[in-house]
Amino acid sequence: MTTAPTERKKRGALREEFGNPERRTAYYMILPALFIILVVAFYPIAYSFYLSFFQANVNNVGNFVGLQNYVSMFQNSEFLDGLRNTVIFTGVSVFFEFMIGLTIALAINRAFRGRGLVRAAILVPWAFPTVISAVMWRLMFQDQVGIIQYVASALNIISQPILSDQTLLLIGAIMVDTWKTTPFMALLLLAGLQTIPGDVYEAAKVDGASVMQRFFRITLPLLKPAILVAVLFRTLDAYRIYDLFWAMSNRELESLSTFVYKAVRISQLNFPIGNAASVFIFLTAFLLALFFIKGLGMQTSTEE
Amino acid sequence: MTERTEGPREEATAANTPAVGWMSRRDFLKISGAGLAGAALLGVAGCGGGGGGGGGEFTFTFGPDSSGSLQALVDRFNTEYEGQYTANYREMPADTGQYFDQIRTELQAGSGDVALIGGDVIWPAQFAAPGYIIDLSDRFTEEDRAAFLEGPVESCTVEGGVYGVPWFTDAGMLYYRRDLLEQAGFSEPPQTWEELKQQASSVQQQSGTQYGFVFQGSDYEGGVVNGLEYIYSHGGQVLEDGSSDQVVIDSPESVEGLSMERSMVEDGIAPQAVSTYTEQEAQTTFLNGDAVFCRNWPYLYALVSNPDESSITTDQVGVAPLPAGEGGESVSGLGGWNFYINAAADPEAQDAAYEFIRFASSEEQQKQRALDGSFLPTLQSLYEDQEVLDAVPVIALAPEALQNTRSRPRSPYYSDMSLRMASQFNASLNGDATPETAVQTLQEELTEIVEQGQQA
Numbered sequence: 080m081t082t083a084p085t086e087r088k089k090r091g092a093l094r095e096e097f098g099n100p101e102r103r104t105a106y107y108m109i110l111p112a113l114f115i116i117l118v119v120a121f122y123p124i125a126y127s128f129y130l131s132f133f134q135a136n137v138n139n140v141g142n143f144v145g146l147q148n149y150v151s152m153f154q155n156s157e158f159l160d161g162l163r164n165t166v167i168f169t170g171v172s173v174f175f176e177f178m179i180g181l182t183i184a185l186a187i188n189r190a191f192r193g194r195g196l197v198r199a200a201i202l203v204p205w206a207f208p209t210v211i212s213a214v215m216w217r218l219m220f221q222d223q224v225g226i227i228q229y230v231a232s233a234l235n236i237i238s239q240p241i242l243s244d245q246t247l248l249l250i251g252a253i254m255v256d257t258w259k260t261t262p263f264m265a266l267l268l269l270a271g272l273q274t275i276p277g278d279v280y281e282a283a284k285v286d287g288a289s290v291m292q293r294f295f296r297i298t299l300p301l302l303k304p305a306i307l308v309a310v311l312f313r314t315l316d317a318y319r320i321y322d323l324f325w326a327m328s329n330r331e332l333e334s335l336s337t338f339v340y341k342a343v344r345i346s347q348l349n350f351p352i353g354n355a356a357s358v359f360i361f362l363t364a365f366l367l368a369l370f371f372i373k374g375l376g377m378q379t380s381t382e383e
Numbered sequence: 384m385t386e387r388t389e390g391p392r393e394e395a396t397a398a399n400t401p402a403v404g405w406m407s408r409r410d411f412l413k414i415s416g417a418g419l420a421g422a423a424l425l426g427v428a429g430c431g432g433g434g435g436g437g438g439g440e441f442t443f444t445f446g447p448d449s450s451g452s453l454q455a456l457v458d459r460f461n462t463e464y465e466g467q468y469t470a471n472y473r474e475m476p477a478d479t480g481q482y483f484d485q486i487r488t489e490l491q492a493g494s495g496d497v498a499l500i501g502g503d504v505i506w507p508a509q510f511a512a513p514g515y516i517i518d519l520s521d522r523f524t525e526e527d528r529a530a531f532l533e534g535p536v537e538s539c540t541v542e543g544g545v546y547g548v549p550w551f552t553d554a555g556m557l558y559y560r561r562d563l564l565e566q567a568g569f570s571e572p573p574q575t576w577e578e579l580k581q582q583a584s585s586v587q588q589q590s591g592t593q594y595g596f597v598f599q600g601s602d603y604e605g606g607v608v609n610g611l612e613y614i615y616s617h618g619g620q621v622l623e624d625g626s627s628d629q630v631v632i633d634s635p636e637s638v639e640g641l642s643m644e645r646s647m648v649e650d651g652i653a654p655q656a657v658s659t660y661t662e663q664e665a666q667t668t669f670l671n672g673d674a675v676f677c678r679n680w681p682y683l684y685a686l687v688s689n690p691d692e693s694s695i696t697t698d699q700v701g702v703a704p705l706p707a708g709e710g711g712e713s714v715s716g717l718g719g720w721n722f723y724i725n726a727a728a729d730p731e732a733q734d735a736a737y738e739f740i741r742f743a744s745s746e747e748q749q750k751q752r753a754l755d756g757s758f759l760p761t762l763q764s765l766y767e768d769q770e771v772l773d774a775v776p777v778i779a780l781a782p783e784a785l786q787n788t789r790s791r792p793r794s795p796y797y798s799d800m801s802l803r804m805a806s807q808f809n810a811s812l813n814g815d816a817t818p819e820t821a822v823q824t825l826q827e828e829l830t831e832i833v834e835q836g837q838q839a
Contacts, residue, residue, distance in 0.1 A: 221664070
């Protein structure tokens, strides 16, 4: 009886939620969806976590080994290569995509003749399936028929074949990704730009604000929500890169995801390390998202 | 490894009877069930046992039948044994790696749906060790085996057991520009790698041909086969003869082999980019007339004779066994496909499957496949058969190459070894590691794989 007040309060809240027939129906209706998410998303992730502490293979769970898989993972030179490549790739490509994307968005935000056509045209690289554009670029980098290799050698920029040099391959991958996903970035930023009302700029102009002041004091702050969404999307996408590396380098350039694939699907012995690496990718991607949402104050819902 | 793609695929599928189409769909659904790796992980045993229908009905898996000659073979078998046995062909992915993944997942789940597997020559050790396929030495007797080529039979042999029957074969060969060699005063193709380098550079100087020699050096399975050919032909080995766990790659012979491969690039015989070449790049260069020599599989000869594909003609091209190393012999990397029987299939289906093996590997049927789809037979007698020689001229040009084949290391953990070898051979060819470091690293890594495997 002594705990009654809080208890009753809680029960009261529950009754309020479930007592109302309309609300109750709403809960019943989202229940199947919740259940499916639990089964197809939560369960596999939790199970991977669990497996990452065992010497598991495809057939059986094996012995408990504690953190051993994570230790061997950080000692594996291919994993470290993949981690390094992925981090460099993500940082550099998202930076360029953002800078170029913002420039494009600002440019096509102005009214000019044929604006609709330009907007549609810049989306072309993004509309290509990644594997196809990766193979296309591989041909362009190739030593015999590749135009890029030809021009770069003719101008004496490089002397070695692009496709057999890890650094050049990574630079190439960053270029291709920038080419491919800048339009996506531009489009998201453009959508953000269009929500900024024109009268704010009018008022600033009347107050005598310069172009630079208007950009840094009005455009950027008001664009912040759109920027965060666009950069978060691209960062997570780039962080999981698989298809571009695999197809463009013919499996020679390692990323975290290609490492997981090789370990889990091709190798017969590295399953535990590959599984640990996939948990590592999930956790780090999750932390990245958390940083954007909590650290940078990204809005995740329209309710304020 | 290399996949043949000749003729339209649609025709082959259209030739399926409705019954076969229905079966394969039903089986497909079963597989997708078993194939979800999750099924095994979640402990959903299901899907096991049974399958294949009653009596002598069984399922046979193989890659896409692009020439249509496989369905024809299955039809011939079903007609011959009507009322007794029925084979149902189930198409698997064209990519050997994917096919392997898929069938391995199925075998791991203990599924007996498939009785007969048409699989790559490199699979037996990986399937025999965990007991997925059965030892055929009782049925495929020593007497039977003597009629087959040595290399393919050797590829089926694991720890004294014989786990497969050779179906058709493939081997690395040296293609050369006969016309250019003659102009430069060479009447014979090179016997040794050193000779190849000399001939190549003198032909290059005289004719201005862009490259001397192209082969497959990329970081993939084909790169492993090429690297091994250099090591084997210099007398080196990866695993001790007949052993699956004694790693002996760190030897002066292996270093010599990889040094020879690397010197092709260093001496300007092969392009630096050869370390990114697969069959396709090597083939394009050679067919464009940009290379004097090319290491490739037998399929290339058919492309040379097709003017749509090639700017050179068969008159300009000769085929020879691969060169030998200093003090070594000529060795061709072995490719090709064998038959294996799933240990989890029910005994009746296994018996029926073996009947199919007997039928398909018989002289008559192998000959038919050679005539229909240019598949190289595994029976020695067919290499003297005039009709076969006429239909597949490359056999007559380099018969030794098909005799002196050696398979890749036969280890239950070959997939892991292959990844390591592909990467080290590629690093050595690319100049990122010296041949000495490459073989030392491999010695350590392969030993570790063997030890890990013994613990697992």
